[in-house]
Amino acid sequence: MVEPKFTDELPYTIAYVDLEEGIRMMTRIVDCKPEDISIDMEVEVVFHERSNFFLPYFRPVSKK
Numbered sequence: 001m002v003e004p005k006f007t008d009e010l011p012y013t014i015a016y017v018d019l020e021e022g023i024r025m026m027t028r029i030v031d032c033k034p035e036d037i038s039i040d041m042e043v044e045v046v047f048h049e050r051s052n053f054f055l056p057y058f059r060p061v062s063k064k
Contacts, residue, residue: 005050017043017058031059 002010013029015037029037030046043058 013037015058025056028055028057029059030057036060 009028013034014026015029016024017027018024029043030048037060042061044061045056046059047054048057
């Protein structure tokens with residue numbers, strides 16, 4: 001079941017991300033297709049504003 005205030009973001013992809021600081025967090029992967037997500041892919045944090053707070057989501061690191 002999804003919290004009603006987040007239904008505007010459906011569908012979304014949930015993942016565990018291991019931070020360099022040694023913490024593992026459950027979050028969302030954004031800005032890519034679900035089929036492009038892979039284990040051990042390099043990601044970076046992006047903050048999405050929701051009303052009066054920000055949530056940390058992650059997106060693939062762009063290869064330049």
